Amino acid sequence: MEKIKNFIKMITFPELIKGLSVTTKYLFKKKVTEEYPDFKPHIPYRAKGKLHVQIDTCISCRLCEKACPEWCIKVFPPPKEQMKTDKRPQEFYINQEHCLHCSLCVDACPTGSIHHSYEFELVVTNFKELLFNKETLPYNQLLKQYKWNYIENVPVRPRTTTPLEQKENTK
Amino acid sequence: MVEENITEQKNKGWKATGEEVLTEAVSKLKEKFGEFVVLCPNPAKEATVFVKKEKIFEVLEYLKTEPSLRFDYLSDLTAVHFPDNEFQIVVVYHLFSIEKKDSLRVKVELKEGESIKSVVSIWPAANWMEREAFDLLGVQFDGHPNLKRILLPDEWEGHPLRKEYPLGGPQENEIRANKYGKPFLLPEDLEEAKKIIEEGRNAE
């Protein structure tokens, strides 16, 4: 009996038919492939794109500079006399070429000024274009493009990890 | 003798904190080898022993073959470099017994230039691990079948995981001297930074 069963199995290829049925089932289903440049991907709320700094709230404490494992952030604090009244940095540099998108600087920032943007395309022709200062940060470019009219529509990353925000939430 | 060495190590800065852990394996070792085995404290309560270099092969062979212990699985073998100590290299064996689910760490101290007997004949798994320790830290293993560099190219000079070896390699200082050649493209002063930004814009 066993031999006959095996013989029938050998000549009828049941396992191949089973496998092919799976393949044919998907022949008539909808494709799941999305072709990227034509199809803009859905970006989730927590996505980590290029780093962005809100210069207005930055207090030049340089904690992000110390937290960065690749040393790709550089802050130039204002002169000492100015520091008492206006703490905004004189200049702020981010080197996206070396950024790991690890968000350790986001965790370290006490005011939540530094955060990831939703801009993720980093393809450039010259690597020096990847050094950003406070005028060329991702959202600043976006804002200029929209001529400052659509500030509310620009997505801003949540600052849930920073202590200040947590304090605000508890109040 | 061994205890003296360890106290010396303690005096020279690096000292393990925590408590000494006495498991069945440790007490058996202590019984059999006496003064050649010294307990070592550990902050995470892991059983750790120092073994004198002369007896290390016998101790490891005993640990593997003794039927009540049976450390048949060599989980890890590595070495650490302490540049300030008299005993510069510490070779570390992590043993595990699949049957008894027991683990043990055995450590040996070596002076600069000393070699240690290879354990490939006990655990074949040690083959590549010893090659790696030789490659990155320069530990010599006697009786190893094929002691060559494994992760680095054969013609490489120096052993990178030793503490005197600079992070950027032997040419690190030359790279640093180069203006933009510093491994991270970040300007030190404002003038320089503005120049780079300009160049980036012009490239567009």
Place this chain on the structure above:
Amino acid sequence: MQNEKPSHLKELVETREFELNMGPQHPATHGVYRAILTLDGERIQKLNSVVGYLHRGIEKWAEYRTWQQATPIFDRLDYLSAVINCHGYVGAVEKLLQVEIPKKAEYMRVICDELQRIASHLLWFGTHALDIGAMSVLFYGVREREAIIDLFEAHFGQRLLYNAYPIGGVRLDFPKGWIQACRKFLNTFNSRIDEYEALLTENRIWKQRTIGVGVISKEDAIAYGLSGPTLRGSGVYFDVRKSIPYSAYPDFDFEIPLGKNGDVYDRYLCRIREMRQSVRIINQALDGMPEGELKGKVPKIIRSPQGEVYFTVEGSKGQLGFYIVSDGKDKPFRVHIKSPSFINLQGLDVMSKNQLIADMVAIIGSIDIVLGEVDR
């Protein structure tokens, strides 16, 4: 032989060993791995592995960073299971600092780890089948993996290298609707595995290519220090989740699938069954998810006690261990990584003895190496 004067005919039929170079740019080695094969006809007599083309000096790199700064680099070891690598390092530091991690954070870690294990196995599953010649399987494997990556993107914000955990717990809670999405995925996933098995498990071509190929015995597997599914395929009961329990794994009920013969087919079955077990674990963790804190008490500037620690996790490839020596400063004194792929690759010499060259590709695929982890 040289002293003898061979006749013309003898010279023609003389056989000698032949050396064949495979790699470093070979599509079936999944990276830059070079094997020098010594052949007798079609059979492999000896195999010499040459690794190190991807050596980046991660261990040295970590010595120059603070405890927290060093976390993102370990994602780059085995870039297909970044979450588990991060868990290994972070767990080692927590063990050294004696930090208590909240229960909720442990459960979240287990969920992410197991999802990552499924994702890693799925990619292995696709590429392994592709190496042997089953083309369509890759597309199904990658499709399911995409769903997991989307889940991770919603939680961690990135798709491949997440820097998943800070020292002491987890960063953020799961986003809104994430648990429902995860459950939805798990409900469909078991039936999807059935589909995969319909394609391969009983397929006679698959069986002929894998059964009896690349056999390694139980004793050899232990002696050569193999771990993970490669070891369990030989029938050795060793899984870090059961043998040296860590995190919240003792809370869950799951089995460790074992093979019998230690051939390529058994390792394949082990991984397929492991995916089902991972689904079981995640379901239990989602059901029993406790409420509470996300992060234990860790100072902002971490200074560890002097000493050393060895912490192992069950990575998707095997036992992933971190040996950390601290001299009491804010930076690790020495970090050593026991990488499962590196040790498993050692067993390739034994597995490929007297095998055909054509089966070499199947054997390399079955031990599931990632060269980023081999070379570090």
